[in-house]
Amino acid sequence: MQKNVNVEMIDKENRSAVMVLELMVNNHPGVMSHICGLFSRRAYNLEGIVCMPIGAGELSRMWLQVNEELKLEQVIKQVQKLPDVVSVARHAAGHPVFSGLAAFM
Amino acid sequence: MYTMNGAQLIIKMLERQGVELIAGIPGGANLPLYDALFASSAIKHILCRHEQGAGFLAQGISRSTGKAAVCFATSGPGATNILTAIADAYLDSIPVVCITGQVPASLIGTDAFQEVDTYGMSIPVTKHNNLVRSVTDLLYIIPKAFELALSGRPGPVLIDVPKDIQTAMISFLKWPQPGCCLEQKPTDSSQLAMAAEMINTAKRPILCLGGGIIHAGASEAARALIEKSSIPATMTLMGLGALAADHPLSLGMLGMHAARSTNMALQHCDLFIAAGARFDDRATGKIVEFCPEARVIHMDIDPSELSKLKTAHIALAGDVKESLHALLPTLEPNGRKIWRNYIEVLQEMYPLTSPEAVVPEKPYGLILKISELLQENGFVATDVGKHQMWTAQVFPFTRPRQLLTSGGLGTMGFGLPAAIGAALAFPDRQVVLFTGDGSLQMNIQELATAVEQQVNVKIIVMNNKSLGLVRQQQNLFYQKQYFACDFQIDIDFAAIAKGFGMKAFNAEPGCNVAELLSVILTQPGPCLINVPVGVEEEVYPMVPPGASNSIMLGGCNAEKCKC
Ligand SMILES: Cc1ncc(C[n+]2csc(CCOP(=O)(O)OP(=O)(O)O)c2C)c(N)n1
Numbered sequence: 001m002q003k004n005v006n007v008e009m010i011d012k013e014n015r016s017a018v019m020v021l022e023l024m025v026n027n028h029p030g031v032m033s034h035i036c037g038l039f040s041r042r043a044y045n046l047e048g049i050v051c052m053p054i055g056a057g058e059l060s061r062m063w064l065q066v067n068e069e070l071k072l073e074q075v076i077k078q079v080q081k082l083p084d085v086v087s088v089a090r091h092a093a094g095h096p097v098f099s100g101l102a103a104f105m
Numbered sequence: 106m107y108t109m110n111g112a113q114l115i116i117k118m119l120e121r122q123g124v125e126l127i128a129g130i131p132g133g134a135n136l137p138l139y140d141a142l143f144a145s146s147a148i149k150h151i152l153c154r155h156e157q158g159a160g161f162l163a164q165g166i167s168r169s170t171g172k173a174a175v176c177f178a179t180s181g182p183g184a185t186n187i188l189t190a191i192a193d194a195y196l197d198s199i200p201v202v203c204i205t206g207q208v209p210a211s212l213i214g215t216d217a218f219q220e221v222d223t224y225g226m227s228i229p230v231t232k233h234n235n236l237v238r239s240v241t242d243l244l245y246i247i248p249k250a251f252e253l254a255l256s257g258r259p260g261p262v263l264i265d266v267p268k269d270i271q272t273a274m275i276s277f278l279k280w281p282q283p284g285c286c287l288e289q290k291p292t293d294s295s296q297l298a299m300a301a302e303m304i305n306t307a308k309r310p311i312l313c314l315g316g317g318i319i320h321a322g323a324s325e326a327a328r329a330l331i332e333k334s335s336i337p338a339t340m341t342l343m344g345l346g347a348l349a350a351d352h353p354l355s356l357g358m359l360g361m362h363a364a365r366s367t368n369m370a371l372q373h374c375d376l377f378i379a380a381g382a383r384f385d386d387r388a389t390g391k392i393v394e395f396c397p398e399a400r401v402i403h404m405d406i407d408p409s410e411l412s413k414l415k416t417a418h419i420a421l422a423g424d425v426k427e428s429l430h431a432l433l434p435t436l437e438p439n440g441r442k443i444w445r446n447y448i449e450v451l452q453e454m455y456p457l458t459s460p461e462a463v464v465p466e467k468p469y470g471l472i473l474k475i476s477e478l479l480q481e482n483g484f485v486a487t488d489v490g491k492h493q494m495w496t497a498q499v500f501p502f503t504r505p506r507q508l509l510t511s512g513g514l515g516t517m518g519f520g521l522p523a524a525i526g527a528a529l530a531f532p533d534r535q536v537v538l539f540t541g542d543g544s545l546q547m548n549i550q551e552l553a554t555a556v557e558q559q560v561n562v563k564i565i566v567m568n569n570k571s572l573g574l575v576r577q578q579q580n581l582f583y584q585k586q587y588f589a590c591d592f593q594i595d596i597d598f599a600a601i602a603k604g605f606g607m608k609a610f611n612a613e614p615g616c617n618v619a620e621l622l623s624v625i626l627t628q629p630g631p632c633l634i635n636v637p638v639g640v641e642e643e644v645y646p647m648v649p650p651g652a653s654n655s656i657m658l659g660g661c662n663a664e665k666c667k668c
Contacts, residue, residue: 030224030236037228077409083233083253 017069018047018093023079024086027053027060031084035062038082044068044075050097059086063097106278111240112137112271113144115204118247120147122283124175126529128153128162128522132179134219135206137271139177151529151558154550156183158522160190161548163201165526168509169484171320173200173254174526180206181219184265185226189516192230194261196513197343198320200254201261203227207236209269223265232260240273244281251284258407259320289406292423292431300378300402300419301435304334307376307400309444312336313359313388316343316512317381317405319505323426324348327380330429335441336378337448339367341388343512344381346502356448357457360388361648362494365662366451368654371396373447378402381425384414385513390654404428457498459661465618468495468567468642474619475537475565476500478626483535484509484527488520488544491573494644496539518547521564525551528560535561535626542568542596552605555631563625564633566598569640577643578650581658591640602633609633 025031032051039046048065068075072090080088109117115138119127128151131139142150153159156178166174178187184205194201208217224236233253235246243266250262304310318327324347331338331354338348339356348355356367368390371377377399382388389395392414403410403417404425411420421428464470472495479485485500486509487493493510502508509527511519524538545566555562576590602609608628612618612635625634645660657663 028238030228030234033225033228041229074409074413081407081409 017067019066019069019072020091020093020095020098021064021066021076021079022089022091023062023064025060025062026084026086027057028084031060034082034084035064035079038078042078044071048098048101050101063095065093065095065098106276107280108274108276110137110141110271111243111266111273111275112141114240114243114275115247115266115271116141116145116148118243118281118283119175120145121280122173122248122251124148126151126166127175127177128159128166128526129177130156130159130179130183131177132183132206132219134180134208134268135177135183135204135266135271137268138204138206138266151554153522154553155548156186157190157518158548158551158554160187160201160203161193161519161522162526162529162551162554163203164190164194164199164519165486165509165523165528166530167194167199167201167526168523169506169527169530171322171506173202173251175202175204178203178205179219180208180223181221184221184223188226188230191227191261191263193511193514193516193519195230195232197511198259198316199261200259202250202254203261203263205263205265206271207265207267210238210267211269213267223263227263227265230261231263234263234265236265237267237270240270240275241277243270243275244277248281248284252287253284255284255286257287257289258317258405289424289427292404292421292428294431296419296421297428297431298435300421301432303376303400303402303419304336304378304432305437305439309374309447310334310336310376310378311356311371311374312338312378312380313341313382314338314344314347314380315341315382317425318344318347319381321381321406321424321426322505323381323429324505326426326429326433328352330433330436333433334436334439335445337370337445339363339371341382341385341512342497342510345497346505346507349503350501351503358497360390360654361650362498362644362646363654364452364457364498365455365646365657365660366448368648368657369451369455370448372398372655374399376400376402378404380404380429381406383410389414390648391652394653394655454665455662457660462661465622468492468638469499471565471567471618471622471636472496472500472539474622475539475626478623479537480535483507483537484524484531486510486520486524486527486536486538488538488540489515489517489574490541490544491569491577491642491644492539492541492567494574498644517544520544521548521551521555521562524562524564525555525558525560528562529558532561535563537626538562538564540564540566541573542566542570542592542598543572545598546596549601552602552607552631552633556606559630561629562631563628564602564631565622566633566635567638568598568635569638569642570595571640573640574644576640577647580643581647582649598633598635607631607633610635612636
């Protein structure tokens, strides 16, 4: 059985790792504000973001490079709560969307 | 085929939602909405005197009824004024639908007159928001707003409607279904079984009832569980009323201003069951030292609350009423004699009040006197400050939704408009407002609304001529350096109320307070009484902000306890 862990006690240093979240979201002008606003007001580290409309433009696909190992479950739950988010999938770091972009840096 | 403009469509859909009251203030950008509202016989508009008042008035309706309530504001300053009340609704999970006017779509982004980015500003303080981009979208957006406000964890939804969308014509064939509360996925049964096992084997459990119990209508379910397994229960500020204060297993409120015995019992519990509560820092104190010996079961409809601040050994995501119902048959009856005795000894050793403190001339006594006089089905509203905490500590709440108070945001100015909202929703019941001289001044203009609507609101101003709770913190934590907390002028609140046309009384020094209170409670319509309260009266005990709940300062038995 789990120990009685207080979330704030977890050692915050040296335990972060980059993850990539892939979201499907409703495509409208405010959706980026909703996603980015969530990360900034909850103090989650968002390092990269790529967003493109898909299909007829009703939906967009978004890739977020997130540097939050300990809070990752929280981050995902909060993202899932947004009514404009249709789905969330998680990938390890080094996702081709971002490695491809690295060529432009 | 139905043909109308966007504003008429909004009003018709609000009627179809069953909305009977809308609080608001008109302005240039929402005049088409008001023009359409004029034609509605089903909806009564309550004209407030400040949009923040309108937002809190809607909250008063919603908090007292459990239904979604609606408020209107115009663009720009109307929208910025109402946002505080929306943020307040967000932190306490209150279903409010706020509809703001916006400059015409063609002018958005041009710094037009009374243009602000209402959409952008409301993102962090709403459950969801919309900037309406076409009149046909309203057919979907309005019912969806009610569905979102009411479903799962409730919350406010804001809809920003440009003026040209309000005047645009639309034809459609079929009305959409009104939005309503959606059913939740059932709670995981294997987690429920583990929770039952944990409760059955616990020696010293405590159940904590939060605002979620009230939203879910789960207080009966909670009581059944509490009684079957003899689990002592504490409540958060938002949960007060979920279990009657005089129930033998009630521990009252926990946290910063709890009775010593309650925080002490929590320090020793071996199982902490949070039901619809979210581990707010005012409840837990320093979280790493909260319930240090306990395992944790956490029930919440919002999965993101589970393990947000304290890891739950068992997390029950789902409707808390369903979870409690499912647990009940699996619990073994248990008297828990030793644990209950232990708590009773603490309660006898560390009572919250003393005989000297409960005379009607003192804050506790005043509040208790009102509780004797108030009709059983009456409501109690508070503002924010000492008077709020005194009320939370000693008012014997007996039923959910009886207390209307700003918990999460702690907004001074909440009380008067919220009390008016409850009184409008329940015209044949009494509403008592405990307010402070500081808080009342934050929305004092709503005295006009109270008089205009002739609501049954009795306002008790506990007047200490100061921002009392701030003063108390300077007393305890800033070496008594009192600054910017004492008012330098004497305000005659009775004269002000009379100026608004309200009946008003002043409790002069030496008068019979108890008698005066019974006079004001039997007055028809709104009424205010100003009661002087000693500036030195503090709210004790008090856990210093950021400290562990085991450190409790002051109060009538502080010396007895060297903790
Ligand atoms: C809008 C707002 N501004 C400031 C505060 C900070 N604050 C908390 S309690 C308080 C004093 C309240 O004074 P009063 O209403 O007179 O109540 P008392 O504590 O004297 O009973 C203040 C300024 C607040 N809670 N809300």
